[in-house]
Structure formats: structure tokens, C-alpha cells
Amino acid sequence: MIKIKKILYHLVPISRLGTNGRRCVAIILPLLMVVVPILFSGCQKAPINGDLDGQWEVMEVTPPPVEIVIDQRLFYNFNLHTCDLTYYGALFTQGNMRYDGETLWLEFPFSSHENFDLTLLQYGIHSNPVTFNVNFTDSHHLTLYNEDSTVVLIKH
Numbered sequence: 547m548i549k550i551k552k553i554l555y556h557l558v559p560i561s562r563l564g565t566n567g568r569r570c571v572a573i574i575l576p577l578l579m580v581v582v583p584i585l586f587s588g589c590q591k592a593p594i595n596g597d598l599d600g601q602w603e604v605m606e607v608t609p610p611p612v613e614i615v616i617d618q619r620l621f622y623n624f625n626l627h628t629c630d631l632t633y634y635g636a637l638f639t640q641g642n643m644r645y646d647g648e649t650l651w652l653e654f655p656f657s658s659h660e661n662f663d664l665t666l667l668q669y670g671i672h673s674n675p676v677t678f679n680v681n682f683t684d685s686h687h688l689t690l691y692n693e694d695s696t697v698v699l700i701k702h
Contacts, residue, residue: 567588597685598624602699604669611667611696620669622699629654631669638665648688650678670697 593599604620616633623630629643629652639662641654655667659665666674670690678690678697690697 601702606698607670615661615665650680652676670695
């Protein structure tokens with residue numbers, strides 16, 4: 547506090563301000579000491595699902611689907627409480643998700659795709675809603691597994 551007063555003294559000679567000026571400095575100085583750190587602290591928006599949030603490419607589904615409906619790269623996109631199933635350049639369907647750090651619950655209530663159930667199999671989803679156990683190898687490699695399937699993903 548003393549150093550700040552000395553710095554301000556050199557910037558604005560308090561002796562020349564008079565009584566009203568000193569009161570002004572006495573009010574503004576503490577206010578600045580509170581407001582300036584708040585302004586420079588900023589807001590860091592962190593993902594609520596940790597490493598899970600983001601775009602993940604499907605690398606392998608076990609067992610493999612019987613029929614390939616979409617012959618493109620497939621992606622899971624996790625963000626907040628939603629999951630988008632996409633393929634290269636297009637959205638397949640959107641769904642709701644819950645994640646507790648070990649288990650991922652997905653539900654896809656709406657779809658206009660004609661082969662919805664067959665396409666879900668390409669993503670390793672055998673039932674709707676579905677629950678997966680989550681295993682991170684590292685922050686860029688993810689395995690989703692349950693009694694029906696195993697899905698290996700890498701992060702983009």
C-alpha cells in the first residue's frame with residue numbers, strides 16, 4: 547500500500563490537490579485496488595466433461611456392423627450435455643448425454659434418417675438409450691465399452 551501511494555504521489559502530487567483531491571484519491575485508490583484485479587483476472591471457460599468434450603473420430607467398432615449405411619468417417623461430438631453423431635461433412639443425429647467421469651449415458655430421441663437403427667450400429671450403439679463405460683488411454687485416445695460393443699476413438 548505504501549509503494550502504491552509513493553507511485554501515485556509521483557504521478558499526481560497530492561499536496562497540490564487540496565482537501566477535496568485527497569478525499570478523491572482516498573476513495574479511488576481502494577476502489578482501483580479491487581476493480582483492476584477483477585478486470586484482469588478474466589473468465590476461463592473450462593469444459594464441464596473434462597477430456598471427454600470435443601470431437602472424437604470412430605476408429606474401430608467391435609463387433610463390426612453387418613451393414614455399412616454411411617461409408618464415411620464417423621464422429622462423436624461431446625459438448626455440455628449433448629452428443630452429436632456426425633459423419634464427414636454432415637450431422638446424423640443429436641442426442642442427450644450424461645457423464646459422471648466413469649459412465650456415459652446417451653439417448654437419441656429424434657431422427658429423420660431412414661436407416662436410423664442400422665446407422666447407430668456403425669457408431670457401436672446397439673440400443674437407444676445406451677450406457678457406456680469410459681476408459682481414457684490418454685487425453686487423445688478413448689474407449690467406450692459395454693456388454694454389446696466396444697468403440698475406439700481418437701480426439702481431433
